[in-house]
Amino acid sequence: MAVDVIREGREEREGGQAAFADSQSHLLAGLAVADLRIKWAVARARASGLNPQDEFRGLYISDDQITELLGYDIGQHLWSANGHRPNGYGANGNGVHWPELIANARANWQAQTRAAREAGVIMRLDEMVQVFGLTLEEVEAFLLTLAPEIDPRYAQIYAYLQDDVTRKRPSVDLLLNLLTDNFGDKLQRRRLFGDNGRLLQTRLLQREGEKEFLAQTVRPYPHLIEYLLDDDQLDPRLDGLAYLLPATNTAVHRVAPDFVARLTQVIAAEASHPPFFAFYGGYGSGRRETALRLAEFCGQPLLTANLAAIVAQEDERDELLRRVLRDGRLTNATLYLTHWQAL
Structure with a gap:
């Protein structure tokens, strides 16, 4: 039986x-x-x-x-x-x-x-x-x-x-x-x-x-x-809009190590209420590198989502954002939202 x-x-x-x-x-x-x-x-x-x-x-x-x-x-x-x-x-x-x-x-x-x-x-x-x-x-x-x-x-x-x-x-x-x-x-x-x-x-x-x-x-x-069978995948509808990177030992090249250290101290101090960080800067300023380093500190993968590309899908924008948030929660990921000014 x-x-x-x-x-x-x-x-x-x-x-x-x-x-x-x-x-x-x-x-x-x-x-x-x-x-x-x-x-x-x-x-x-x-x-x-x-x-x-x-x-x-x-x-x-x-x-x-x-x-x-x-x-x-x-x-x-x-x-x-x-x-x-x-x-x-x-x-x-x-x-x-x-x-x-x-x-x-x-x-x-x-x-x-x-x-x-x-x-x-x-x-x-x-x-x-x-x-x-x-x-x-x-x-x-x-x-x-x-x-x-x-x-x-x-x-x-x-x-x-x-x-x-x-x-x-x-x-x-x-x-x-x-x-x-x-x-x-x-x-x-x-x-x-x-x-x-x-x-x-x-x-x-x-x-x-x-x-x-x-x-x-x-x-x-x-x-x-597939997630329930131990295979981390994002929703296929997010292809080209978001991607998942595993937590790795990321070397810091573009930003000062003491700056990253200060950010990790903030995270540690606010463990019960994880903070939001807004990164400014042009291409090559180290925003993604910093996000990877913070995800590594938290022991989490990094889920990167291009908000400008998502917002461009006018009829599906809200649905796509829901799916990003769902997959972020499922994979226990640190969310890194690029082009957030598009909102």
């Missing part, structure tokens, strides 16, 4: 508490929790009579289907409990009690995450959660969108659950149904995928496609998948 993944890739600590060994083990265990939600949805769909053998599924709506839909309570759907089966069970109301299984797996994942964090294990997904202040339900929503990007099986399963072979990525409606089988909770969770929701505001998720909110497809930005 997929929940077994949670027990893999971990190390035992004193007292028997488990900790993930690495970032990938943590990510896969989180996906295993999402996998349980998906399995529960399939169990509900099958128990409700969703027939994958019907060659005309999704192509027409029969009178019998309309009659069945009219019998549903408000907010119910083809594979919801609809008040006719004990809540939380699969076919015929027996077998696995899915909500309890999911809650236990989620609690185990959280406990192992805390243990790994205390052990100093770097976990990319956990870092993203901490940086953007994501709640547990936001993390689960993100993982459900991530699943088909990691494992193509889920693309087929999502098409099955959405009764449409062409819909291999989750819609807002499917994600809500995966997160809860309670209509009141579903209404409350709509905000997760709204324009003001944290997942979209921080540009971790994007909505695509149809005009109707519930029908829109939700997916993570592609380069975030």
Whole structure:
């Protein structure tokens, strides 16, 4: 069973508490929790009579289907409990009690995450959660969108659950149904995928496609998948506008060493409130060199963004700036904004 993944890739600590060994083990265990939600949805769909053998599924709506839909309570759907089966069970109301299984797996994942964090294990997904202040339900929503990007099986399963072979990525409606089988909770969770929701505001998720909110497809930005797999990349939309340089031991040639030393003293003194520096000077005056040296002092990469080039993209300016800030936070970079006078 997929929940077994949670027990893999971990190390035992004193007292028997488990900790993930690495970032990938943590990510896969989180996906295993999402996998349980998906399995529960399939169990509900099958128990409700969703027939994958019907060659005309999704192509027409029969009178019998309309009659069945009219019998549903408000907010119910083809594979919801609809008040006719004990809540939380699969076919015929027996077998696995899915909500309890999911809650236990989620609690185990959280406990192992805390243990790994205390052990100093770097976990990319956990870092993203901490940086953007994501709640547990936001993390689960993100993982459900991530699943088909990691494992193509889920693309087929999502098409099955959405009764449409062409819909291999989750819609807002499917994600809500995966997160809860309670209509009141579903209404409350709509905000997760709204324009003001944290997942979209921080540009971790994007909505695509149809005009109707519930029908829109939700997916993570592609380069975030590589980030979670330990490959630092900037958003492809920032190509030619921004670039990332690793922290290096930069020799100071164009500026006085004592000047750089004074700047680092300011940073050290204001550690809880990192300062902003505005550099003036022409080409060759050492502005970039100084920025690199300060990034090195902070133990951070340097994310350089050309604000003049970004502002020139009038229709996309705000969106591009959001993406620069998101990638800067993800990579824990020192931001170096050139041509800032353009603002």
